[in-house]
Amino acid sequence: MLKKRAQELLVAAFEALQIPVSAETIRLEIPRQEFGDLATNVALTLAKRLRKPPRAIAEQIAEVLRTMAEDLAQVEVAGPGFINLRFTPQFYHQMLRQIVEQGAQWGRHQAEHPLSVNVEFVSANPTGPLHLGHGRNAAIGDTLANLYEWMGHKVVREYYFNNAGNQMRMLALSIYARYRQLLGDADYPLPEDGYRGEYITDIARSLVEQYGDQLRQGTEEQLQLIQKKGEEWCFRMIRQTLDRMGVQFDVYFNEDRLYTEGKIEEVIALFRQKGLVYEKDGALWLKLTAVGRPQDRVIVKSTGEPTYRLPDIAYHREKFERGYDVLIDVFGADHIATAEDVKAALAALGYDVSRLKVILYQFVTLLEDGKPVKMSKRSGKTYTLDTLIDEVGADVVRFFFLMRSVSKHLEFDLNLAREQSEKNPVFYLQYAHARIASIFRKMDERGIAISEAAMMEGIEQLQQPEELALIKELARFPEIIEAATSAAEPVILADYLRDVATAFHRFYHQHPVLGADSPLREGRVALLHATQTTLRNGLAILGVSAPERM
């Protein structure tokens, strides 16, 4: 809200001076405290075009701004030509009134043209429990979905359920091997690249309980049954873990459907029409080099089975056909090449791939005592997301996965996460919220009831630097949501909430609320409400709880 207002004022000033400048070229940033509330370098960027020294331009604009004067307490030209702005306390009071009025809706945008958005994330194969990478994926995807909702769009959360590839066959064979071992064939070998986790034995055990030795022969039919049971089991595990992460999907899209509904065949036919496929060595190749990709790829193996790339393309085409305005994929960094291939293929089929945003997040390393925890897929010795949640709780897990840029490798420091103390950054935010809740409880105990009207009255009493600094911080919330959404970076919101908490703790430390005299007390209560709302809403977007007490 601050930047928007400043931008309006600057645009008006430029108009008065008859200098044509578009609003977007006026960039505002928050400078060091002593310079002001906002600063712009617009005079510096215009210097060349206007052939005037930047300071002279800045002075001119500043002059006009000073005469307009509304909402601005101070306009200064500094350094090489920055214009520093400081708002009046009255302006901040007005903001605070708006926040209190909006209450639970504070921070929500009303999109002029609401978009339909599909966010596909997690999409882990139903062959085992979720791991840390999936956890980061879940946290990022769900938060992006939340952000789009807060921007006023309509969001569908979707999970692509990859239950048709040959990894499923491997799952069945792995379970079968354990099943045989349980039946007494201790030496029955696990397949070369089989799944080795504990859960495989659990599944096998449940089969023994249900079927006894009836599946011993391992006929095709029996293996299919085992596969089905394994898939269901894994799916249940996955959903339980996602539940604990606070993630709910609207759509689970089964890969099966692409086959049963003929989508795979359709895509092949389309590629044929466009002359984008050819046969070689008994396989069907997609001519990706014709659409700017470095290599052609096999899409149907010589065995007649499609490679994973083909259903991927068919699936994305299906999503496009459903008519979303925006499609978002959340993938691990290892999907780079595939994602680009899928995009190029869809573009070749005539789809507007600018609507498809692929979010690639970097890998997660688990650190314990400063050293990476070794994970081995072969031995099945991996650290599951469930284990992590058991150990540190869902709030910490979600926050830790969101507190770094998506594009950065993430070091998950187990020792820090386990720390139930001030060192843990999650608690810092939650504590601010709980502290406010505590004051409200105290008010109840003492029988203090304050009407909204009284709060609104009291707001103009807020003149202390810590009070104004806190309002200033709160006022950024809608802009932060917008920035985090357009950059697809939850960390922007996470960092912001820390700043809010800091501003609050400073205020709290310096100024008593209930001990203050009316009407200042009422004004401070309004500030508490606004702060709590901001923290609660922000934490909700991140999927972290806002506790009433700690």
Added chain:
RNA sequence: GCGCCCGUAGCUCAGCAGGAUAGAGCAGCGGACUUCUAAUCCGCAGGUCGCAGGUUCGAAUCCUGCCGGGCGCGCCA
């Protein structure tokens, strides 16, 4: 070899549509609880922004090259 991501304080990271003295958290040192939660606050200390060039009035930020780390480059998914 090629492609993508990353290199900023002891550690983990912000800042990067160029701009005013490069910021946080943790760790270190020193202060603040008879008051609404000290899971807090205040202060001190800590940096050749990987290296070398280039563009510019101005580069952590843009360009090129190199060095270092991660991830890819399957008829696996």
